[in-house]
Amino acid sequence: MHPLLQRVQQTFSVGITGLVEWRGDAAVTVSRDKLREVALFLRNDPGMDFDYIVHVSSVDWPDDEERFEVVWEIYSIRKRHRLRLKTRVPESDCVVDSLTDLWKGADFMEREVFDMMGIRFRNHPDLRRILMPDDYAEGYPLRKDFPLRGKGWRDTFDFLDEVPR
Amino acid sequence: MAFEDQRTTVYKINPEHPESETLPTLRTEELLLNMGPQHPSTHGVLKVILELEGERLVKSTPVMGYLHRGVEKLAEDGTYHQFIPHTDRLDYVCAMYNNFAYCRAVEKLLNLQVPERAEYLRTIVAEVQRIIGHQFWLSAQALDIGAMTVFFYCFRDREILLDWFDELCGARLTTSWYRIGGVERDLTSSLIDKLKQFLDYFPPKIDEYQVFLERNRIWLGRTKGVAVISAEDAVSFGLSGPVLRGSGVDYDLRKYEPYSAYPKCEFNVPVGKNGDTYDRYWIRVMELYESVKIIRQCLEQMQDGPIMADVPSVTLPPKERVFTNLEAMIQQFKLFSQGFDAPPGEIYCGTEAHKGELGFYIVSTGGGKPYRLKIRAPSFVHMGAFDHMARGYMISDACTIFGTYDIVMGECDR
Numbered sequence: 001m002h003p004l005l006q007r008v009q010q011t012f013s014v015g016i017t018g019l020v021e022w023r024g025d026a027a028v029t030v031s032r033d034k035l036r037e038v039a040l041f042l043r044n045d046p047g048m049d050f051d052y053i054v055h056v057s058s059v060d061w062p063d064d065e066e067r068f069e070v071v072w073e074i075y076s077i078r079k080r081h082r083l084r085l086k087t088r089v090p091e092s093d094c095v096v097d098s099l100t101d102l103w104k105g106a107d108f109m110e111r112e113v114f115d116m117m118g119i120r121f122r123n124h125p126d127l128r129r130i131l132m133p134d135d136y137a138e139g140y141p142l143r144k145d146f147p148l149r150g151k152g153w154r155d156t157f158d159f160l161d162e163v164p165r
Numbered sequence: 166m167a168f169e170d171q172r173t174t175v176y177k178i179n180p181e182h183p184e185s186e187t188l189p190t191l192r193t194e195e196l197l198l199n200m201g202p203q204h205p206s207t208h209g210v211l212k213v214i215l216e217l218e219g220e221r222l223v224k225s226t227p228v229m230g231y232l233h234r235g236v237e238k239l240a241e242d243g244t245y246h247q248f249i250p251h252t253d254r255l256d257y258v259c260a261m262y263n264n265f266a267y268c269r270a271v272e273k274l275l276n277l278q279v280p281e282r283a284e285y286l287r288t289i290v291a292e293v294q295r296i297i298g299h300q301f302w303l304s305a306q307a308l309d310i311g312a313m314t315v316f317f318y319c320f321r322d323r324e325i326l327l328d329w330f331d332e333l334c335g336a337r338l339t340t341s342w343y344r345i346g347g348v349e350r351d352l353t354s355s356l357i358d359k360l361k362q363f364l365d366y367f368p369p370k371i372d373e374y375q376v377f378l379e380r381n382r383i384w385l386g387r388t389k390g391v392a393v394i395s396a397e398d399a400v401s402f403g404l405s406g407p408v409l410r411g412s413g414v415d416y417d418l419r420k421y422e423p424y425s426a427y428p429k430c431e432f433n434v435p436v437g438k439n440g441d442t443y444d445r446y447w448i449r450v451m452e453l454y455e456s457v458k459i460i461r462q463c464l465e466q467m468q469d470g471p472i473m474a475d476v477p478s479v480t481l482p483p484k485e486r487v488f489t490n491l492e493a494m495i496q497q498f499k500l501f502s503q504g505f506d507a508p509p510g511e512i513y514c515g516t517e518a519h520k521g522e523l524g525f526y527i528v529s530t531g532g533g534k535p536y537r538l539k540i541r542a543p544s545f546v547h548m549g550a551f552d553h554m555a556r557g558y559m560i561s562d563a564c565t566i567f568g569t570y571d572i573v574m575g576e577c578d579r
Contacts, residue, residue: 022510023273052416053403054515055541059528073513073526073541077400077416084513105403108549116237131230131578141238142537148242 002026004083007048011041018086027084035087036097042074042085043102050074050083056109058117060144067091068119072099072106089119098124116142195223200563202231208305208567209574213551215563222563225555227548232578240538244504245271245345246481248538253339255542256576258301259519261294261330263576264343266516269424270525271345273514274507275479279425282470283347288426289463290333290342292456293360296367297326298519298571299449299456303374306446306568310387315377322370329359346480347473357464364457371453378446388443392554392566395440402550405543406521407448408570412440418517430462442569449571452519479505504533513541520544520571544570544577 001009004026005019015034020027030038042050054073061067066088075082089096098121100106110121111130118140121127129136138151201212210231216224236255240248252267253260265287272279279287304319327337333356334342334349342349352360378384394404399412409416417434419427435451437444474480481500482493507529515524521543528537547570555566 023276023512025512027511051400053401054513054522054524055403055526055539055546057526057537057539059537071526073524077414080421082513084511103403104398104401104553105546105549108545109403112545129230131233133230141235146238148238 004048004081008038008042012038017088025082025084027086029086029088032087032089032096035085036099039072039085039099039102042083047079049076049079051103052077053103053105053109054082056106056113058113058119058142060117060142062144064088065090068094068117070096070113070119072103074103094118095120095122097122098127100124116140118143198560200560202228208572209577211548211567211572211574211577213563215560217560220559220561222555222558222560225552225563227551229545229548229574230578232574234579236579237538237540240535242534244501244533245507245535246500246504248535249343249345250339250341253341254575255540255579256518256520256523256544256573257338258573259294259298260338260340261290261342262298262516262518263523264341265291265425266514266518266523267525268343268345269516270512270514270527271507273512274510274527274529275345275505277346277474277476277479279347279474280471281426282351282467283472283474284426285463285467286348286352286472287343288430289352289360289460289467290348291425292459292463293326293329295519296453296456297323299453302449302519302568302571303446306565306571307378307384309564309568310384312378312381312384315374318370318374318377322367325363325366329356329363332356332359344473344481346476347471350484351472360460361464364461368454368457371450375450385443387562387565388446389441390439391442391558391562392569393439393441394550394554398553399440399550402553403546404521404550405546406517406519406571407445407452408521408547410434410448411437411445413438418515418522422515424516426463426466427459429466430459432459432462442565445569449519506531506533507535515541518543520573520576521547523576540576540579542576542579544572544574545579547572548577 002021005021008028009016009019015031017031018029042048052075054075057071059069068089070087072085074085087096096119098110110124111127113119114127115129115132138153139146196217198215198217199212200215202210212228214226214228215222236251239251249264249267252263255263300319300323304316307315330340331337334340394412396412396414399409400414413436415434415436420434432455435448437448477496482496486493487497509529509531511528513524513526515522523543524541526539527535530536551566555563
């Protein structure tokens with residue numbers, strides 16, 4: 001097993017729901033209530049030392065009980081290793097702890113996840129839509145039940161008739 | 166009190182003056198200024214709401230998404246091959262590097278080995294693209310700051326390389342030359358000659374760019390000590406590329422996680438000290454020399470061989486065979502209509518583009534289409550640090566800061 005995963009497994013007896021290594025990428029899935037604790041360990045432990053945030057992302061699995069997966073990809077500049085930290089949230093309670101205080105860059109990235117997937121981040125300093133307009137009312141475009149061509153919002157736009165000459 | 170606004174302060178010019186009662190009062194208040202979305206120095210359509218105290222920036226809030234096209238959603242609807250042209254439209258100034266980053270990610274997902282010649286070709290073209298990107302950046306940044314001459318000199322040399330791209334793949338900007346498993350076509354001897362000529366021609370021109378700027382008092386005044394970010398903050402914000410290296414962190418994926426033909430080439434990664442705009446400028450100019458070095462070494466080391474991996478279930482057949490051979494035509498048709506069967510799993514693959522770390526996070530559940538594709542765009546991440554870096558500087562420095570990120574909104578908004 002990947003040494004990082006081993007270390008995480010040894011440190012936390014409960015709350016780790018998945019350890020996967022595939023194509024050289026290590027991924028840890030933690031339960032939602034343990035997320036902050038694990039993230040703090042990964043950030044501050046001298047052997048881990050994950051100081052760099054690569055991206056925050058989300059995946060929609062509509063058939064699962066815990067529908068959404070939130071993904072933080074982190075890297076250590078000094079130790080040169082990378083890890084994927086994941087957690088799952090159900091649709092009925094789409095809230096997860098924000099990690100903006102550990103990695104400042106997570107601010108915009110988590111906002112994007114909120115905008116695209118509708119997952120709320122607790123204690124996020126400025127949780128607003130970032131790419132879609134503020135008054136966008138069709139929901140969250142990257143969810144799997146969102147049609148590719150949108151839900152018809154664009155058809156309501158006023159278009160100018162042909163300009164009379 | 167006439168002014169009830171909390172932000173308003175009323176000053177008497179001199180309260181002890183005997184005629185104080187009749188003197189006018191000075192009122193100061195914070196001013197909210199919309200910069201953009203149509204402002205030439207925002208490099209696209211970006212709006213920033215600036216809170217000002219006098220001419221100082223107190224807080225700036227980027228408003229993005231004017232160029233949002235839903236590329237990540239579109240990716241879920243097409244096959245892996247069909248997404249390559251979409252990547253051209255991310256950072257439309259440097260399409261080759263986006264193709265490269267995407268193809269590398271898919272190859273990691275498939276565990277596909279690329280032939281050696283293809284790796285060299287990829288590295289050569291990626292470095293040519295890096296030169297174009299840095300030239301474009303240098304001209305745009307200098308133009309924003311008011312040095313117009315450099316713009317013409319950079320564009321003169323950039324034109325040579327764009328024509329070279331034109332001859333290579335038929336397009337100057339939206340190239341789509343990389344393929345999953347290799348590249349679309351080989352360099353002809355005419356292209357190699359032209360590139361060699363350019364490599365001899367170009368280094369003196371880099372000196373020329375520097376002469377314009379490095380003794381230019383306005384340039385120095387507007388870049389030295391402007392938009393300083395400490396190494397610790399830069400890492401915490403997830404900055405990458407020259408913006409991070411300007412703060413003294415030597416994070417470069419070409420060295421940290423070597424890929425393609427980079428491990429076989431000798432080159433340096435320039436690292437700055439002060440974390441200001443000038444250091445980031447210096448890094449990019451030094452990288453131009455390094456790119457020339459890398460291309461020279463690749464041209465020397467490159468051996469003949471195939472330019473596409475031979476895995477018929479994944480890679481495209483050569484174009485000339487498609488039109489003459491039935492099996493090749495079926496292969497091409499099946500790959501574009503159904504795609505290839507990717508194994509279920511998820512990967513992240515980052516590539517050092519000239520702006521910074523361009524990464525693709527792909528989740529596959531099997532089948533021909535990605536289940537989820539997330540683009541880690543350096544421009545988007547850099548915008549997250551804008552408020553932090555702009556605080557306390559003048560309005561005119563806001564343009565400098567956009568420029569120093571080398572921001573392209575197509576990539577930022579996706």
